[in-house]
Structure formats: C-alpha cells, structure tokens
Amino acid sequence: MVNYYLARTAQALFTVFAVMTLAFGLIRLMPGGPMDFVRAQLQQEAGAVDQAQINAMVEVYTNVHPEQPLLDQYVDYMSGIMRGDLGVSMWYDRPVSEILAMALPWTVFVMTISLAFTFGIGISLGAAMAYAEGSRFDSISTLVSIFLNSIPYYVAAIVMVYFLGYESGMFPIGGRISSDVTPGLNIPFIASAFYHAALPIASFVITAFGIQALAMRGNSIRVLGEDYLRVAQLRGLPPHDIALRYIGRNAILPMYTGFMISIGFMFGGSVILEEIFAYPGVGFYMFRGIEARDYPLMMGAFILITVAVVIGVYVADLTYGKLDPRASTKGGDREAF
Amino acid sequence: MTEPEPTTTKMGRPVFEVEGASVTYDMDRGVSRVLDDATIDIFEEEILGVVGESGSGKSMFASSLLNAVPPPGTLDGEIRYHRDGEVIDLLGLSPEQLRRVRWEDVAMVFQGAQSSFNPTISIRRHFEETLEAHEYDIENGLEHARQLLADLYLDPERVLGSYPHELSGGMQQRALIALSLVLEPDVLVMDEPTAALDLLMQRSILSLLENVKEKYELTVVFITHDLPLVAGLADRLAVMYSFKFVEIGRAEDVFSNPKHPYTRALLNAIPNLDTPRSRMHPIEGSAPDPVNVPTGCSYHPRCPLADEQCEAAEPPLAETTDKHHAACYYWEEAMEEIELSIESDEPAVDDTVVGRQSDEPVVSVDAVDVHFEQGGGGLFGFFSDPDTVHAVDDANLEIYENDVVALVGESGCGKTTLGKAIIAAQRPTNGTVRYRGQDIWGTRDGRVDGEIPWEQIRRSLQMIHQDPGSSLNSHRKIKSSLEDPLRRWHPNMDPGDREERILGMLEYTGMSPPTDYALRYPHQLSGGEKQRVALIRALLMNPDVILADEAVSALDVSLRLEMMDLMLELQDAFDTSYVFISHNLSNARYFAGNADGRIGVMYLGELVELGPVDEVIDEPLHPYTKVLKWATDDMELSDRIEDPPIRGIDIPDPVNPPAGCRFHTRCPEARTVCREESPSLDEAVSAHPTACFREYPMEHPYWDSEPVDDAEETVTGDPIDAG
Structure with missing residues (x-):
C-alpha cells in the first residue's frame, strides 16, 4: 500500500513537472512566440530604448534570459516557478502570481458549488429514477436529462446572461461582488458573492446534472439486481439501511471516477464561462492573457489550472481506496491462475 | 459424531409442512409454472437433500420455504412452520412477522458467496447489522459469531476484520454459513452452497456442516444438482424433475434403490470412480420448458417405459414401500428394467481400451515455468516490488497423437x-514447448528456422472454453461463427464446400436438421449445443491437440457424459489429441480412461503425479491424489462423511508457496525433510512418476525423518489450523 501512495505521488509530481517543461518549451522555442512578441511590442512602444535595455525588459517580463545557455534558462525558469515567480503581466503590469492568487479562490468557489449541485441533483434524481424504473416519471426525467445534457454549457450561459441579465436585470451581468459590500465574513458579502456566482453555477449545473442522473440510474438498477441485496432483505435489514449502505454506496462508487474527470472539465470550462459572465476568476484572466498576447499571464494560468487538476485527481485517487475496499488491495482475485 | 441409525430416530415431529406449493410467473409466452404443486414434510433435525438439474424448480422450492420468491412470481398453496408447538402459516404473515421469521427461525445460504456479501462493508459489519436489525445483543451475538467461525475452521478475528474480497471462495462460503447461523435459526436452507467450489472444499464444508448441524441442532434443507455429493450427508432425499417432486425417501433407499426412472437414469449418468466406464449412460433428450410441460408424466418423452397411460395422466407421488414415495406408474418395472450401474451383477471389468497413441510426441513441454507478476506495472511500476505468482513450475509433459491427458487439481x-x-x-517464462520437435516460440520469434511455419502450428493447437455461452459471439449466427476459421485458413475454398462442411459437422454432432441450426443465434441453443458448436469450431481447423478447459463443467450432470462421448467419438474420426482440464476426478477418469490416456495431478503449479488412468485412480501414490480421490469417492453410502485426510482446508498462497515439497503444509504424511527438500517426478521408483519421497528408493532420508508436528508448524499463507 505504501508503495502505491509513493508511486501515485511521484506520478503527480511528474505530471506537474512535465507540464512546466512544456510551458517552458512553448515560451522558449516557438517561432513568433512570446519573446519575439514582447520584444516587438517594446520596440514599437519605445523606439529610443537601446537593445540591451529591451533585452533586460524582455527578461523581466517573460522570466527568460535569452543570452544564457538553454539549460541555464530552463533552470532559472523552473526555479522561478518554484519560488512562485511566474513573471510579470504585461497587460496588468503586476506579478502574475499576485493576479492569480486574487482570482483563484473565486474560481474554486464557483466550481465547488457547481460540482456539489451537479452531483447532488444527479445522484438524487438518478436514485429516484431507478426506484421508479419504467414509470412515467422515469421516462420523462430521462428525456429531460438527455435534452439538458446535450446543450453546451456556454450556449446555456449566453442565453441566461442575455435573458436573466441584460433583458430582465434579475442577475448581475458581470463582476464577483457588488461594490458596496465590504469583504469579510458578513452576510451581505456572502449573499452578494452567491448572487454574482448564481448564473455561472446555474449554466454549469443545468447542462451537467443529466448525465450524472443517467449514470446513477444505470448503476442503481445494476445494484438492484445483485444477490447481496436479496440476502440483505432476507436478513431483515431495515429498508433505510439497504437503500443507503447497499444500493447507494455501491451505485455511487463508479461515479467517483466521473467526479474526478469533472474537476478537470470544470477548470477548463471556466475559461469560456468566466469570460461570458465577466467573472474575474482564473479562466477570465487566462482568456485576457490570450487576447492581449500577455504570455506570462497565460502561462501562469495554464500551469495553475494544470496543477489544480492534478491535485484534484490525485486526492480523488488516494481516497478511492477508503470508499471502495476492493480498490485498496492490489492483485485481487488470485484464483484466476 | 457418527450415529449408527440416524434416520429412524429423527423422523419425529415435522418442522415444515408444505402442501401444494406452486410458484408461477406470467410471461408473454404464457404462464410459467416453476414450482408445481410441491407437497413435502420436513422433520426436526433432519438433513433433507433436494436434488435436481438446473431448471427443475429446486431453487424456487428453497425460496418458498422463506416465502421469498423473487418478484413478480406468486407463491400459492400452504406452507406451515412449527415453532415450539406453535404453528405459523408462512403465507399469511404480515411483512414484519415475516421479517422476524426469516433469519431468526429460517435462514438461507446461497450459491455464490462472493455475491452474497456487500463488497464495500466488512464481514464484521455484516454480522453487526444483522444482529441490530433483529434487536439481538451485539456483544453476545458477535461472541456467538466467533464461535461459529471457529467451528467452521476459520480464524474469527481475521475473518471478521476482512472485506469479502479478501477471503478465498471457500472461506467466503463458510463465513456466509456462519452469518446465516448467527441468529440461531432452527432451519437452514442451503441453495447449492458448494457448487462454485472445488471438490475438496465441497467435501470439507460438508463434513463441517454435519458437525455444526449436530452442535446447534439444526434442520438442514440442502439443495443441489449433485446427487452423490449429498447422498452421504442427507437423511432423506427428494428428487425434483420438471418443477415437481418425483421421488422422496430415505437417503439410502433413494440412492441405492431408486424407484423413479429419472432417478435411476440420473444415477447412471453421473461419472464416478468405481463404476465401470462402460456402464455409465447419458439420459436421452432434454428437460422440458416451464411454459410447455408435457402432458401426463412430464418425464414420459425421455422415459423408456412410457406408454399411453403416462402420456394421458400424471402419476401421483404415492408411497411405494415404507416411507419411500415415487411419482411413477411403473416403479416396479423400472426397478427391474433400468439397471443401476453400481449394483450390476456383471463383473465390474471394463473392456480394455487400447489407445492409438503414436510413438513420436506431437507437443512436448520441457522444463516449462510460467510466472505472472502481480502489481507493479504502469509508468511507475518500478517503485513497487511485484509479487511473482508461480503458476507453473518445471513442468515436463509429452502429448502424443490420439492422446488424452487429463489435468486435475484444485482451482489455482x-x-x-x-x-x-x-x-x-x-x-512460458522458462523452458521450451516443441511441436513435432520444433521449438514453437522460437518459430514465432523467427529465431528457429524450421520446416513447419508458425501459422500451421497455431492452427494445429486449438482450445474450447468452460463457458460455451461466452465463447460464441451472441450477435452472429452459428454458420457465420463457424465460417470464420475456414475462411481464414482456407481462403480458396468454394463457399458451397464451406457450407457443406459446416452442415456436415453439425449433422455429425447430432444437431439436426443442420440447416436449421446453422441459421440460429447462440441464445437459441441449449448449453450442450453451444458447447458442441465450440467443439466443431475447434475441429474445423483439423487440429492435432485440443485443450478442453473444464469443457463439461458448466453442463448439466445428465449432459456431461453425452458431451464426453461425443468428444471421444470425434477423436476417432479426426485423429485429435485432447488435453482435458477438470477439477473433477470422475470426469477425468471417464474421459481419459475411454481413450487409454493419462491423468496428471497438479498442486500449486507442479505436476505431482502422472500416470495411466486406472493406475492413478485405483492406486494413487501421491498423498494429494489420495486426498482428491477421497473428495470424489462418494458412491459409498454406508460410511458417513468423515473428516478430510488433510491437515489444512485452504490452499496456500501461490505468491509465496511453501518451501520444500509444496504440499507439506497440508500433507498427512509430511515429515521434517519435506520442509527443506523438494521431491521431483522422475526420481521416484514407483509404477508411474510421482513427486513424493515416499516413492523414492528406501534409503531416502524421509524414512528417518520426524513427522511434522502441527503445534510447531508455521503455515505460510494459510490461516486455518485444521484439527
């Protein structure tokens, strides 16, 4: 078991390392990449400044020193990232790490709530559908789930921001909080945060819960046919216990993997979603970075998103064995030989 | 433990009275009656064996005793349960009363122990929640559970702390028996409790069951398809055919003196170790469909004695002689005309089968090891140390033309x-496998430049699997499945010839009309027919060797002989050799014996004994073969099931096999030298190769060595301390 944790940790670290190297490679090697772009921009802006100064500024901006040998540059860049130095944003003229540190909590906030609602609604609806298998409720819910799931979340987002934001004015069309609340643990602040996050969360949840409900329905129906359920009923266990410990637990287990994948999906999706709702989270800044050719910012956001996904999946992997005892024993069925 | 005359003393008060119990399902094709008017009394502290083939309604009878027929089936009739003089109408109880009766009074053990436990909670939790649900005291209940587990030769703390998947199949099954007894019920209904286990484990569990039954004063209803298995255990036997009881009586009466033609035919169809092979006969025909049961006696289409009366009216289940009931008009004639293979007066000698084996081996296996690595793997596999499973160690074997070698042993x-x-x-990990003298894997890798191309070798070695259902593509017609191999290896064959050949094979194997069978899908065939198609598919390659991996184990008892006969017949026609894998010594004896073949006994990856069928069966030399024989030998009814002649029930972990002779941890003859030294097959001076020091020349240090003492023995990977 200890070996498994070690191997899994090493794998996570390796993934992060590989992504950083990839980011470095993009910055350093791509023709017409960020360094040329920064240099051209500086030359345009300040024709009087001499070449040495421009080179120094490029270094500051991109955190890469062009005269150094490749290996030294790589070591410098990597050690910069280790210290949390992701370069300075050209557009905002602030360190990238500072910008991302401000934005990250908001993205995590929206994502966590979205995931909770998606799986909460999906699992409860799926269980209810399985219980009433074949009924009218089941077929209508299946239809609705498939329909909602086939709408892309950004289409839902645009429709909502148009009707509920611009047309009716029920919800704000941008920002994270109202300007008249003081940040802190006070009710107006929290209420305002939820009020502003409502539409992004809604567009995620409405388009994502359907597939989870269908998965839960399928899993539950499969578990309902298992022998151990019949044995549990004959043993006279209370229906409540059977529903929770026998059906619920065994039906939810396979969805845990889907949960892991959702973490990555939502982080990636935040780029477009936060732009539509003008919600300044990590995705919003990444989009701005792309738009403004602000390569340091873009790379920083890219690395941050990757690290977050890797950590999410890592934690999910390590905890899976706690949920499903079968996953924690390697080898399993030895009688196969 | 053994009682001299158990049956007479026990025919006391009934604990169950079942009258006219029927289970019906409404289906599109009509009403499916899967239990038809069952009437039987079950007496206190008896063991009632209910025997029937698959689809005979025996599981429905088991479920009926708990009024737990799976929905949407409906149970009619009357089932009365007697509890301390009080009579309970099982079909008239409220849900809460029924919940109380189940498990507190009548408990049930199912076939697949693995699927009877919730995989995500521990064994201890299973016990606790059962006790909680019935408001028993948890502490006392768990103490009782520990006692039960210990009675079943399990280490209570280890088992309670485990999750279901951490236990082997046999341990799970015993834990399930303990779980069913934790509320101290009076009646235990067991539905094929040992069918998924090895013979040896089946036997061991039965002998434990008998002890537990005596100790806790249980009434046991034991449901099985295996008549000989239960014959020694049960006090009374009830035989089911086509959803009805056709014969009920004392175990010794039903077993040695059956009166219903079906029971007699069934007994003759079951391979065993004592009966001459020539006297075993399959039952013709197949069991009826529950929607379309024949009128009159449902057995009449298969019965040699049937006449108009049997077709017109159903014979009642009537008492024939003392407490022996049979549903047949002609039971007296049946006893005369259908001769039982075990009690025949003719001398019990088989015709000597002369094999047609060649001198040169087709396939020779030379010092072959096969190891599997467990764990590890993946990108970071080098962080973990993979466990090596020694699946096969140092095997030497030669297969000749027209040969049959049966490999037997426990699973794993x-x-x-x-x-x-x-x-x-x-x-193989090490060693070489040769086809007609040419290194197979060397040819495959291009290292050896032989005369025989790899494709031809591949074609000459074929396989049929255990489960015929999953080895045929369910979405393709039989014809398309059979055409593939021909198309691949004979691309120039005319489509007309191809079809003719397939139809000819279908006809030859008894599937007629072949044009009809060729256009069916696998689900429209019975299990035996599917296995025949798999056999044809392998034979179309004109192979030299066919590996038949448990090829008859999934079939009904009455069909096994038929399938083996067919395989032997085809051997004559096609000059094929078989490697026949079975955990069942009787099947191996029947199959290999009828072709003058050999039996190879395997234990933990090693061949421990290899010799001609009759020698191995009649005079087994290796202690392990003797144990296997004990587990199979069952046609003797006189002696009750005794304790197994083995020191541990569970097989050691193949990842960490015991040092020295691998069998020494369980061997009743083990001496200290067996712990250090490993015997080999070829050094023995016995009649045939046997890997045991007892068959070595007399000067071997084994004979001066001390017997192994159980007390000081540290058994690797084996938690059981068998007493």
Whole structure:
C-alpha cells in the first residue's frame, strides 16, 4: 500500500513537472512566440530604448534570459516557478502570481458549488429514477436529462446572461461582488458573492446534472439486481439501511471516477464561462492573457489550472481506496491462475 | 459424531409442512409454472437433500420455504412452520412477522458467496447489522459469531476484520454459513452452497456442516444438482424433475434403490470412480420448458417405459414401500428394467481400451515455468516490488497423437496455465514447448528456422472454453461463427464446400436438421449445443491437440457424459489429441480412461503425479491424489462423511508457496525433510512418476525423518489450523 501512495505521488509530481517543461518549451522555442512578441511590442512602444535595455525588459517580463545557455534558462525558469515567480503581466503590469492568487479562490468557489449541485441533483434524481424504473416519471426525467445534457454549457450561459441579465436585470451581468459590500465574513458579502456566482453555477449545473442522473440510474438498477441485496432483505435489514449502505454506496462508487474527470472539465470550462459572465476568476484572466498576447499571464494560468487538476485527481485517487475496499488491495482475485 | 441409525430416530415431529406449493410467473409466452404443486414434510433435525438439474424448480422450492420468491412470481398453496408447538402459516404473515421469521427461525445460504456479501462493508459489519436489525445483543451475538467461525475452521478475528474480497471462495462460503447461523435459526436452507467450489472444499464444508448441524441442532434443507455429493450427508432425499417432486425417501433407499426412472437414469449418468466406464449412460433428450410441460408424466418423452397411460395422466407421488414415495406408474418395472450401474451383477471389468497413441510426441513441454507478476506495472511500476505468482513450475509433459491427458487439481493449481502453455496460447517464462520437435516460440520469434511455419502450428493447437455461452459471439449466427476459421485458413475454398462442411459437422454432432441450426443465434441453443458448436469450431481447423478447459463443467450432470462421448467419438474420426482440464476426478477418469490416456495431478503449479488412468485412480501414490480421490469417492453410502485426510482446508498462497515439497503444509504424511527438500517426478521408483519421497528408493532420508508436528508448524499463507 505504501508503495502505491509513493508511486501515485511521484506520478503527480511528474505530471506537474512535465507540464512546466512544456510551458517552458512553448515560451522558449516557438517561432513568433512570446519573446519575439514582447520584444516587438517594446520596440514599437519605445523606439529610443537601446537593445540591451529591451533585452533586460524582455527578461523581466517573460522570466527568460535569452543570452544564457538553454539549460541555464530552463533552470532559472523552473526555479522561478518554484519560488512562485511566474513573471510579470504585461497587460496588468503586476506579478502574475499576485493576479492569480486574487482570482483563484473565486474560481474554486464557483466550481465547488457547481460540482456539489451537479452531483447532488444527479445522484438524487438518478436514485429516484431507478426506484421508479419504467414509470412515467422515469421516462420523462430521462428525456429531460438527455435534452439538458446535450446543450453546451456556454450556449446555456449566453442565453441566461442575455435573458436573466441584460433583458430582465434579475442577475448581475458581470463582476464577483457588488461594490458596496465590504469583504469579510458578513452576510451581505456572502449573499452578494452567491448572487454574482448564481448564473455561472446555474449554466454549469443545468447542462451537467443529466448525465450524472443517467449514470446513477444505470448503476442503481445494476445494484438492484445483485444477490447481496436479496440476502440483505432476507436478513431483515431495515429498508433505510439497504437503500443507503447497499444500493447507494455501491451505485455511487463508479461515479467517483466521473467526479474526478469533472474537476478537470470544470477548470477548463471556466475559461469560456468566466469570460461570458465577466467573472474575474482564473479562466477570465487566462482568456485576457490570450487576447492581449500577455504570455506570462497565460502561462501562469495554464500551469495553475494544470496543477489544480492534478491535485484534484490525485486526492480523488488516494481516497478511492477508503470508499471502495476492493480498490485498496492490489492483485485481487488470485484464483484466476 | 457418527450415529449408527440416524434416520429412524429423527423422523419425529415435522418442522415444515408444505402442501401444494406452486410458484408461477406470467410471461408473454404464457404462464410459467416453476414450482408445481410441491407437497413435502420436513422433520426436526433432519438433513433433507433436494436434488435436481438446473431448471427443475429446486431453487424456487428453497425460496418458498422463506416465502421469498423473487418478484413478480406468486407463491400459492400452504406452507406451515412449527415453532415450539406453535404453528405459523408462512403465507399469511404480515411483512414484519415475516421479517422476524426469516433469519431468526429460517435462514438461507446461497450459491455464490462472493455475491452474497456487500463488497464495500466488512464481514464484521455484516454480522453487526444483522444482529441490530433483529434487536439481538451485539456483544453476545458477535461472541456467538466467533464461535461459529471457529467451528467452521476459520480464524474469527481475521475473518471478521476482512472485506469479502479478501477471503478465498471457500472461506467466503463458510463465513456466509456462519452469518446465516448467527441468529440461531432452527432451519437452514442451503441453495447449492458448494457448487462454485472445488471438490475438496465441497467435501470439507460438508463434513463441517454435519458437525455444526449436530452442535446447534439444526434442520438442514440442502439443495443441489449433485446427487452423490449429498447422498452421504442427507437423511432423506427428494428428487425434483420438471418443477415437481418425483421421488422422496430415505437417503439410502433413494440412492441405492431408486424407484423413479429419472432417478435411476440420473444415477447412471453421473461419472464416478468405481463404476465401470462402460456402464455409465447419458439420459436421452432434454428437460422440458416451464411454459410447455408435457402432458401426463412430464418425464414420459425421455422415459423408456412410457406408454399411453403416462402420456394421458400424471402419476401421483404415492408411497411405494415404507416411507419411500415415487411419482411413477411403473416403479416396479423400472426397478427391474433400468439397471443401476453400481449394483450390476456383471463383473465390474471394463473392456480394455487400447489407445492409438503414436510413438513420436506431437507437443512436448520441457522444463516449462510460467510466472505472472502481480502489481507493479504502469509508468511507475518500478517503485513497487511485484509479487511473482508461480503458476507453473518445471513442468515436463509429452502429448502424443490420439492422446488424452487429463489435468486435475484444485482451482489455482495452474492446470489451465499449463494447458495454455501446451497449446502455445501462453508464452512460458522458462523452458521450451516443441511441436513435432520444433521449438514453437522460437518459430514465432523467427529465431528457429524450421520446416513447419508458425501459422500451421497455431492452427494445429486449438482450445474450447468452460463457458460455451461466452465463447460464441451472441450477435452472429452459428454458420457465420463457424465460417470464420475456414475462411481464414482456407481462403480458396468454394463457399458451397464451406457450407457443406459446416452442415456436415453439425449433422455429425447430432444437431439436426443442420440447416436449421446453422441459421440460429447462440441464445437459441441449449448449453450442450453451444458447447458442441465450440467443439466443431475447434475441429474445423483439423487440429492435432485440443485443450478442453473444464469443457463439461458448466453442463448439466445428465449432459456431461453425452458431451464426453461425443468428444471421444470425434477423436476417432479426426485423429485429435485432447488435453482435458477438470477439477473433477470422475470426469477425468471417464474421459481419459475411454481413450487409454493419462491423468496428471497438479498442486500449486507442479505436476505431482502422472500416470495411466486406472493406475492413478485405483492406486494413487501421491498423498494429494489420495486426498482428491477421497473428495470424489462418494458412491459409498454406508460410511458417513468423515473428516478430510488433510491437515489444512485452504490452499496456500501461490505468491509465496511453501518451501520444500509444496504440499507439506497440508500433507498427512509430511515429515521434517519435506520442509527443506523438494521431491521431483522422475526420481521416484514407483509404477508411474510421482513427486513424493515416499516413492523414492528406501534409503531416502524421509524414512528417518520426524513427522511434522502441527503445534510447531508455521503455515505460510494459510490461516486455518485444521484439527
């Protein structure tokens, strides 16, 4: 078991390392990449400044020193990232790490709530559908789930921001909080945060819960046919216990993997979603970075998103064995030989 | 433990009275009656064996005793349960009363122990929640559970702390028996409790069951398809055919003096170790469909004695002689005309089968090891140390033309892996496998430049699997499945010839009309027919060797002989050799014996005994073969089931096999030298190769060595301390 944790940790670290190297490679090697772009921009802006100064500024901006040998540059860049130095944003003229540190909590906030609602609604609806298998409720819910799931979340987002934001004015069309609340643990602040996050969360949840409900329905129906359920009923266990410990637990287990994948999906999706709702989270800044050719910012956001996904999946992997005892024993069925 | 005359004293008060119990399902095709008017009394502290083939309604009878027929089935009739003089109408109880009766008074053990436990909670939790649900005291209940587990030769703390998947199949099954007894019920209904287990484990569990039954004063209803298995255990036997009881009586009466033609035919169809092979006969025909049961006696289409009366009216289940009931008009004639193979007066000698084996081996296996690595793997596999499973160690075997070699052993002994190595479906870790003298894997890798191309070798070595259902593509017609191999290996064959050949084979194997069968899908065939198609598919390649991996185990008892006969017949026609893998010594004896073949006994990856069928069966030399024989030998009714002649029930972990002779941890003859030294097959001076020091020349240090003392023995990977 200890070996498994070690191997899994090493794998996570390796993934992060590989992504950083990839980011470095993009910055350093791509023709017409960020360094040329920064240099051209500086030359345009300040024709009087001499070449040495421009080179120094490029270094500051991109955190890469062009005269150094490749290996030294790589070591410098990597050690910069280790210290949390992701370069300075050209557009905002602030360190990238500072910008991302401000934005990250908001993205995590929206994502966590979205995931909770998606799986909460999906699992409860799926269980209810399985219980009433074949009924009218089941077929209508299946239809609705498939329909909602086939709408892309950004289409839902645009429709909502148009009707509920611009047309009716029920919800704000941008920002994270109202300007008249003081940040802190006070009710107006929290209420305002939820009020502003409502539409992004809604567009995620409405388009994502359907597939989870269908998965839960399928899993539950499969578990309902298992022998151990019949044995549990004959043993006279209370229906409540059977529903929770026998059906619920065994039906939810396979969805845990889907949960892991959702973490990555939502982080990636935040780029477009936060732009539509003008919600300044990590995705919003990444989009701005792309738009403004602000390569340091873009790379920083890219690395941050990757690290977050890797950590999410890592934690999910390590905890899976706690949920499903079968996953924690390697080898399993030895009688196969 | 054994009582001299158990049956007479026990026919006391009934604990169950079942009258006219029927279970029906409404289906599109009509009403399916899967239990038809069952009437039987079950008496206190008896063991009632209910015997029937699959689809005979025996599981429905089991469920009825708990009024737990799976929905949407409906149970009619009357089932009365007697509890301390009080009579309970089982079908008239409220849900809460029924919940109380189940498990507190009548408990049930199912076939698949693995699927009877919730995989995500521990065994202890299973016990606790059962006790909680019935408001028993948890502490006392768990103490009782520990006692039960210990009675079943399990280490209570270890088992309670485990999750279901951490236990082997046999341990799970015993834990399930303990779970069913934790509320101290009076009646235990067991539905095929040992069918998924090895013979040896089945036997061991039965002998434990008998002890537990005596100790806790239980009434046991034991449901099985295996008549000989339960014959020694049960006080009374009830035989089911086509959803009805056709014969009920004392175990010794039903077993040695059956009166219903079906019971007699069934007994003759079951391979065993004592009866001459020539006297075993399959039952013709197949069991009826529950929607379309024949009128009159449902057995009449298969019965040699049937006449108009049997077709017109159903014979009642009537008392024939003292407490022996049979549903047949002609039971007296049946006893005369259908001769039982075990009690025949003719001398019990088989015709000597002369094999037609060649001198040169087709396939020779030379010092082959097959190891599997567990764990590790993946990108970071080098962080973990993989466990090596020694599936096969140092195997030497030669297969001749027209040969039959039967490999027998418990599950996990490596017999399938060795079989696959023989037909070049598994690359050996060490050693060489040769086809007509040419290194197979060398040819495959291009290292050896032989005369025989790899494709021809591949074609010459074929396989049929255990489960015929999953080895045929369910979405393709039989004809398309059979055409593939021909198309691949004879691309120039005319489509007309191809079809003719397939139809000819179908006809030959008794599937007629062949044009009809060729256009069916696998689900429209019975299990035996599917297995025949798999056999045809392998034979179309004109192979030299066919690996038959438990090829008859999934079939009904009455069909096994038929299938084996067919395989032997085809051997004559096609000059094929078989490697026959089975955990069942009787099947191996029947199959290999009828072709003058050999039996190879495997234990934990090693061949421990290899010799001609009759020698191995009649005079087994290796202690392990003797144990297997004990587990199979069952046609003797006189002696009750005794304790197994083995020191541990569970097989050691193949990842960490015991040092020295691998069998020494369980061997009743083990001496200290067996712990350090490992015997080999070829050094023995016995009649045939046997890997045991007892068959070595007399000067071997074994005979001066001390017997192994159980007390000081540290058994690796085996938690059981068998007393």
